[in-house]
Amino acid sequence: MTAPARRDSEPGQASFGPRFVTAVSVGSLLNPINSSIIAIALVPIAHHFGVGADATSWLVSALYLATAIGQPVLGRLADRLGPRRIYLAGLVTVAAGGLLGYWAPTLGLLVVARVVIGLGTSAAYPAAMSMVRRRSQRSGGSAPASVMGALAMAGQVSMVLGPPLGGLLDALGGWRWIFLVNLPMAVAGVVSALLWLPRDEPYEQDGAGGGGSLRDLARNRPLLVTYLRNAVTFMATYGFLYGWTQWLEQGRGLTAAVAGLLLMPTSAVGAVVSGLAARADQARWMLPAGAAALLAGCAWLPALDGGASILSLCLLSALFGVQNGLNIVGNQAAMYRQAPPDRIGMAAGLLRTSQYAGAICSALLISLTYxxxxxxxxxxxxxxxxxAASALLLAGTLVAAVRTGGRRTRVSGRR
Incomplete structure (x- = not known):
């Protein structure tokens, strides 16, 4: 009975130092960066294989379908088998998918490579959240704002960093480098995980399998509302990310590299906003503010034409950075608070599933409108x-915020 107490009291045993934060963040970059990096490559890939935008949209949908299935499954495996080993297995799979994409001679094999990458990148975020929860429980406290903020920033910054990186890689070596870049990133993740992440330890389970876990989560109404809100948010976010960048190249006549650079304000502003939001004392008005910023950005799109100035495009990009920071931090905090501790990996995976369900809808929407x-x-x-979708989202979040009344909602458990 005294062994666990001695272990918990060991110096640094349950600490959240910079090495731990760096290691869990490196792997968590891969899924969102792969989800967005392809945006700049869609046009050159279509030219290479002689197909239209409706065919290349499968490169988007394939990763999202694989991720939508893989995230909760691998999250549950992380809860039951150990997050570190699932984290490492995912990184190895990502490297294999990157090599396949670099070599693929047909569009079909390129789609297969995206599926493999999607499954591999599905492991990192739910495994990271599982490791954070376990360390928090061993320390007897809650996850520091710095850790939760780092994971939120890893997701939203890498999501918008993908297109500029894709544009740079396309300019340097062609669109195939967008797949090859997964190899050094996966290697860096493996090395940091082996050096800085704790080995998996026995963890008490309630004996419920995946089906029982899903039923328990399905009865958690606040968590289901968070998933729905997250899905609608990302349908609009990815609709902008993919739709706007394709329009910049084909409608505005910009190069892939320049189109990627125009998303840098989204990344920079989003990083600042998410960092500040993660340290906020209350989250009551964070999600309504994020929905309002999203509505403003979406309402700007019908006013654009081929003569839009670079300044106006930069301002629009920055506005989407504001909503990214607020919405990602707010929804992640809600999920972490609402999920059962022993199912946090699966719950985190389902949060990402809702994200990519929204992304799949955005890809289909772009195909229909373009x-x-x-x-x-x-x-x-x-x-x-x-x-229209973001207006409904704002209305829903305002109603929820009013119903909370004066109840204070912590964004993350700061010590």
Missing amino acids: GERATDEGLHRLGVVLT
């Missing part, structure tokens, strides 16, 4: 649909 080419008219149609 067709073969991203024109001004197609962007306007896309903008109208996204504006």
Whole structure:
């Protein structure tokens, strides 16, 4: 009975030092960066294989479908088998998928590579959340804001860093480098995990399998609302990310590299906002503010045309950075608070599943509104649909915020 107490009291045993934060963040970068890096490559890939935008949209949907299935499954495996070993297995799979994508001679094999990458990258975030929860329980406290903020920033910054990185890689070596870049990133993740992440230890389980866990989570109404809100948010976010960047190249006539650079304000502003939001004392108005920023950004899209100035495009990019920071931190904090401790990996995986369910919807929406080419008219149609969705999202979050009344909601458990 005294052994666990001695272990918990060992110096640094349950601490959240910079090495731990760095290690869990490296792997967590891979899924969102792979989800967005392909945006810049869709046009050159279509040219290479002689297909239209409707065919290359499978490169987007394939990763999201694999992720939507893989995240909760691997999250549950992390809860039951140990998060570190699942984390490492995922990184090895990512490297294999990157090599396959670099070599793939057909569009079909390229889609298969995206599936493999999607499954591999599905391990990191739920495993990271499981490790954070276990360390918090051993220390007798809650996860520091710095840790939760780092994971939120890893997701949202890498999501918008993907297109600029994709544009740079395309300019340097062609679109195939977008797949090859997974290899050094996966190696860095493996090395940091082996050096800095704690070995898996026995963890008490309630004996419930995946089906029982899903039933328990399905009865958690606040958590289900968080998942739905997250899905709608990311349908609009990825609709902007993919729809806008394709329009910048085909409608505005910019190069892939320049289109990628125009997303840098999203990344920079999002990083600042998410860092500040993770340290906020209350979250009551964080999600309504994020929904309002999203609505403003979506409503701007129908007003754009081929003559839009670079300054206006930068301002629009920055506005989407504001909503990214607020919404990602707010929804992650809600999930962490609402999920049962012994199912946090699966719950975190389902949060990402809801994210990519929204992304799948956005890919289908772009295909319907754009067709073969991203024109001004197609962007306007896309903008109208996204504006309507974000207006409904804002209304829902305002109602929820009012119902909470004066109850204080912690964004993350700061010590």
